[in-house]
Amino acid sequence: MTLRLSVRLLGMLLVVVASLPILQSGELPWPVWGVVAAGLVAGWFTSGRPWPRVYTVLLTALLFVGFFGMVLLSLQNGEWLVNSITFGLLATVARTLQQQSSRQQFQLIALSFLLMVAAAVTNPDPAFALYFVAYSVLLTWALTYTHLLQRVEEAAGGSGMEWKASRFVSGRFLLGSSALALVLLASSMFIFLLFPRLGLGFFSAQTRRSNPITGFSDTIELGHFGNLADSTRIVMRVEFGEGRDYLPPVSMLRFRGISFETYDGRSWSRRQSSPRPLRPGLDSYFEVEATPRLRPADYHEAEIDIYLEPLESENKVLFMPVRPIAVRHLATRFDRFRGTSRTFEQDDAEDLTIAGPSGTSFSYTAKAGVLRASVEDLQSLPMDYPRALRRRYLQLPESLDPRIAELAADVAGGAGNPYDMAVALVDHLQKAYGYTTEGAGETADPIATFLFERRKGHCEYFATAMVLMLRSLGVPSRPVNGFLGATYNEFGDFYAVTEGKAHTWVEAWFPRYGWLTFDPTPAAETPPQDSGFVAVLELWVDALRLRWYKWVVEYDLEKQLAVYTAAYNLFASQQNQVHLAPDLSISQMRAEMKKIGNSFRSPTFLGVTAALVLAVLLVPLVRRLRGRNRSRLSRLDKLAERLRNVLRRKGFPVTPGTTLPALARAGVASGFPAAADLAHLVVLLEQARWSDAPPPSHGELEVLLRRVERTRPLPR
Amino acid sequence: MATDRPAGLWQRLRPKGFRFSFGGTVMLMFTLTLGWLMIRFPRFHSIKVGFGIMLLLNLLFFLRFSDRPKRSWFDRMMQSRFFPRKLSFTNEGRFLVVITLGMGFAAVNTGSNLLYLLLGMLLSLITASGILSEFSVQKVDWVADFPDLAVAGTETLFPVRIRNSKRRLSSLSLDSEVLLPPDVEVRQVRGTVLKLQAGASDRLFSRVLFPRRGRYRLVGLSLGTGYPFSFFRKSRQFQMEHPVTVLPRADREVSHLVFALSAGFEEHANRVGRGQEFFAVRPMQAGDDWRDVHWKQYARTGRFSVREYEALTARRLHVRLASSAPTAPVATPDKAPDKARDERREEAVELAASLVRRLIEAGFEVGLVCPGAGLHPGAGPAMLKQALTALALLDLSSTASVPRPSMLHGREVVVDVDLDSLEVRADGKVLSGGMP
Incomplete structure (x- = not known):
């Protein structure tokens, strides 16, 4: 697979992953999705080939027309969000039709991100988390691959050559970019948790689709x-x-x-x-x-x-x-x-x-x-x-079947108090009637039908019957x-x-x-709770859903403060623990915050901070010292630096960009007495530093350097 | 551009060497505001601390500014000893920043946590870009093998040897860029190495195209990377002084002129040379060409002998570059130079350079005479380099007189190239009609 084809494939996948949550939200009509699917398929087969300019102009003109159409339609029906998303989808599909350069690929990635934004607005379901994870991984790959393609294009200067992806992308590279994607995900979550949730409220608040009940x-x-x-x-x-x-x-x-x-x-x-x-x-x-x-x-x-x-x-x-x-x-x-x-x-x-x-x-x-x-x-x-x-609460309909009151009197009339009446009615209804979820159908008096004909029903019939009987008893x-x-x-x-x-x-x-x-409804014959795989999975998904809504979709400043304080309390001493209950007054809150200030002045905190600062300062120093002694290259670098210093003292024009060979040539040109030794030393050093040849003995280099050192300087 | 506007009150009163930048003024106003708050609310110690810090920052960064060349605070910070990094945005990076700001605005104002999640992803991308690009550019040693000469209008390679001195991490997508003073415009394609493993070395070749001849001063080298997402280019900038002489283009078609000029130089010089006429036979020596063996002589004597040819007379020319106009107009700050005339003169220089090059390649000894410079006739690559260098450094606005060529020998031709009309004359005879 060529690098360009890999990049196209990743671009397509990004668009698909960003579109799926919008599809799942059901906000857009099906014909739109038909066009999108057809466009993506056409894009896959046509995007690799260059287009005649007239087609490009035509497509751009169509997009402009589509944009103005979207604005007009939105003005008419007020559905700005849906129309904007539809236009964004169509613009993305149009971009997939042409993906010949890294620039166009970047544009496609940007459009796919806008789709992801639309998905965030339309679909706050937990499934968004899955799409987000998939999108993050794909985005990391797509950006890295597109970066590679861009560099290759720059280097080739538009020669139109194709390169195999495997030439640049090894298994380790894939592994590394996948690890990077995971790090990015973790970092996104971290920023998500820490970013202060202080809203200004210019726009509408986050909403979820309400379910009718x-x-x-x-x-x-x-x-x-x-x-x-x-x-x-x-x-x-x-x-x-x-x-x-x-x-x-x-x-x-x-x-x-x-x-x-x-x-x-x-x-x-x-x-x-x-x-x-x-x-x-x-x-x-x-x-x-x-x-x-x-x-x-x-x-x-x-x-x-x-x-x-x-x-x-x-x-x-x-x-x-x-x-x-x-x-x-x-x-x-x-x-x-x-x-x-x-x-x-x-x-x-x-x-x-x-x-x-x-x-x-x-x-x-x-x-x-x-x-x-x-x-x-x-x-x-x-x-x-x-x-x-x-x-x-003693109201009864005028058309109430008289048998209901009679039944009430029969069942509970003998009770001496209202409580016993209620209990007697509950007892009678639970024992003498059956439970079913099926309705009574079209009847003139559903309760009379329930009590005297059908003798079974569900909770509404039982409750209504009992209320009517209690009311008839006063x-x-x-x-x-x-x-x-x-x-x-x-x-x-x-x-x-x-x-x-x-x-x-x-x-x-x-x-x-x-x-x-009082509940007169007899216990229904409920089936035992399902403990199969699907039931367990449903429970698990529901637990996940609650956490998603609780900690992501509806994560707010209150929860953020809870996270902050929990993290702080992990390290704070017992007397400096902070508890920011929702009902704290301003002064109480200030007192709690003061505890944080106290913690920063505690000896433990100061000691840990000092240790950290010391570590930050010392670790590079120690690493540098250890590295200097261990690395062969560092030893040679050190020698080269010494040579440059020696030559500077001898009057050579040593600037940061001057190479050692240039200094050796300058030595020959200016009649430096040890020019031959200098040239020899430079050749050895350059070979050792810039090639894989075995390094010369340190003694030989030192001898040559000393010879150069002992020579008189250049005349001023 | 200099103006004669009278100095304002502050300009007259300010201590010498002091200057307030815009940033400094804003910072000072902020400090003064904090000072007022400190007086107004004396119980708040945090305001006092903030005021102290701001005052210190003012003293450190702004009040000590002198009238040195204006650079933004960001540039100064990025190129300081402690922070030798420069961060520049690519087009994609600019888009990313804009969309991140937009996303932040939308997230804050809607309270939509999923937008916060996407915002977190964008910020993570920016952070990862910064960290990974830092890993790429740090501990990369370099040596610049820059050439001293370049040719105008032609890409010149500026090689940089690089080595990744890190122990484990590879450097990815490294590039190099030659730095020139900001007022110099060149076209440059960065040299790129996609991957440099730990401990490995490689070469980066920046391709620079200088539009005009002259002496250029390279002021540094930038080693950078756009890894991993092409949003930003992080680079380390190194100062280095390296002069480059950009020679004029010498690839114009002048073969007809060379042919015409060769016409007077067929006389025999009565000495051995690379002419066409037979001169003598001598015993063959090591290094002689087998094609020159005199086979008849060998058949007669049994010893190898070779033919020698007679040299032609000295092919010596002086190319003189001068203006036929009586006085060359001088560009002054208040009189804009004539662009068309300048371009014509540059063409004349290129014509002269091409002529010199072709003549030297044809075996002529060529001298050069132009305003403010004169070279004795010479032959070979060294002379070509001298002549082209002289033409590269030629100041066309100079009013210096054109010296007369020194005629050492009897048969020498002066070829005049007119700076203004592009006319070419040899000993007064017009060889080329000049500009149409």
Whole structure:
């Protein structure tokens, strides 16, 4: 393979690797990709041959027309990004058609880099990491090869000759350039970690494509959750903090989303209300309001870190564990620099939402309250409800099948308190009905069909049936949509909540404790967790994805500070350890930073610095001294330098560019008495220094040098 | 260009030898600002330290500037003893820097971490370029074997012997460049060696094309590399003084002139030489050409004898280069020289050089007479070199008189080459009509 062909091949590969993430993002229509593929194939077969000038002019004119077309189209439809990327791709393809010189090759490399920039904007998926690694390696090779081609072209002066790549590129060269690519990758990551993340916010912030999620709008029809049972798309990832032991098992852990209040016989809806921001509390937490307010003695606290994926729904729901006490941002201090600052809000139904931009993932710490109340406590609570609550959560549709109320009275009418009523209903529904993800189909009254005909259904039917029965018994209740359970990912040490975990359950209101959770849905016959290779790979990829989003796509100043301080704390003494928690005030932060200053004045630091400086100064000196004694060439160089000094003293015009042969000739021309010895010495020295011939004996050289030294100088 | 503008207040008041550069002024303003901040916020010790450092830098680098030739601070730093490196951008390097700045701007303003990742890659490329090129150029010993003579309009090789004195690392993509004063324009192709293994030696051949004859002063040698990505050329610059005499081109077609001038020189000189006529026979000696053996004499006597030929009369010419115009106009700073006239005169010099060369090659003894210089007739390569050197150094704007050729022998011809009309005359007879 010729060097030119290798360079062309690498250029093509760069373009392909840079285009793939754009293709994967799905931003560009398929016809564009058809043109690109055809252009690349044509480029491979035509780019080696010189083009007639008229074709080149025609192609350039076409590109200009394409550019103005792109501008006009963008003005019309506003799709600047997509149109620019399309034009960039077509320009790159046009460049691949002509790759005859190293200059054109450099242009192609530059265009491929711009494609990579476009890929970074359109595809923040973890797959980008793979493309980035491949691109880095190929880029290093392509640049090195193109550099070689450029030098060969310069030396040949446009003779049009071709050279075999193997003449310049050996296995060691390939190995070296591959190692260089790896070093470049590591260096890129290092700079990536260290480059200060201080945004000025002139442009829009980094976004990820949001995934639509159903079940969290203001009105929902019964039956849609059954369709999600098989979905494995991850909605959020969860890590446990303090109080883990108080929480129920992960399979029973609920992430509450949104509640509903009005049932019209076929669908649930919620009342529109203007949400209000949460009040800030202690430790950067925002307090969740609840009626009645729980007393601290009534619950245990547990903290859960939640990493929410970008979701697209009518309500920007904040998923919280049951029962939410407080919430805080995991990273807020610098969000306003990135334009991603968001606030927590709560509406009349005490449901929590997020206000702020979408398109980025969102992470927060939720504080859950796990009730300490005993069954006796709950059984002792009276049926005494505020009027507003009764009006809102005892609503029943006018067309409600009377059999539902009768069934409720049969099952729970004998219970003496609301708690026992709820428990009796849960018990009845779980035991007497079956679970299926299949919908009930088109029926006039889905709940009556479920309770008296079909006798099987999924969570929405169970929850709705229980709410209707509780309300018919006079207990304020409501259905709540959220997620139940999570899957442990051993590779990432977190729990993943998938869309298939979407669930509906029931909340009933009790004096003193407020809304309590009941779940009438019987346990589904879930298949055992798959432990095959594909499942393991999926877990591994998901762990990787979380790390990618957490540490690359959404790496910010907060995380950067965490990296810096962790690195610093590795070396700092115990009393100078720095902890930059997000809730530090300016003065606290200054105090922490002062510790760093103290460290720089510590004897250990000063000692290490002094040792390093000494090493930097001494190592070259030691190497130089050792090298002088060991190298044959150095000995001869030393002798040549001595000769030059001797000749300078003898009056010879010695300048840095004067060669020894020139000095020998000058000696002959000026009648230097030891000109013959000088010429002999110079011949021996030059042969020894510039050829592979065995060196003359040191004694012989020394004798000649002394003879020159003893001769009288040139006349002034 | 000198101007008669009256000196400003600062020019009149400033201490002799002091000059503020733009960089110095900016730095001084920064220092003064820090000084003000130091007074305004006395509790901040870091400002005091910064002020001290800036003051020191001002004193070290700017206040001691004298009126020496203006060079940028970057040039001065790169060519200092401690930092003997020069970094220049290639076209690709300029593009890289522009795109890196653009990428940095985009990354900072969008907060897009993937753009930061690409920015990191670009910065890594720049850093790797700097480090690897340093590995390539360091510890490379060199000796320049520059020629003393060159010919105008012809590429001349300037060889440099190089040796990689590193123990393990190869030097890659090394090149050499001959340095000339900034006001001298030459065309140069750098000499290149793609790979020089540790301990190995090789030669670099820079190809320099001097456009005009004259004496040039080479001021140094630059050894550099564009390795590994061609973004930058890092070079080490070495000062060295090396004069080069660039001879005029002597390849014009003048055979018709040589033929015409040969016409008067067929008389026999009555001595042995390389003429065409038989002169005598003598016994053969070692070194005689076998083609000259007189075979009839050998047949008669049994001993080898050789023929000798009679020399022609002395073929002696004086080439005189002078202007027929009464007085040569002199270029002054306020009177631009006549470019066309200068080019014509250069052509005349090339014509004379070609004539001298062809005549000497044809066996003539040629003398040279031109403004401010005169050479006695001589023959052979040494004379050719002398004559061409004299023509190379000829100052065409000189008003010195053209000396008369010294006629030592009776039969000598003076060939006049007119500087302004390019007319060639021999003893007053026009041989070539000059310029059209």
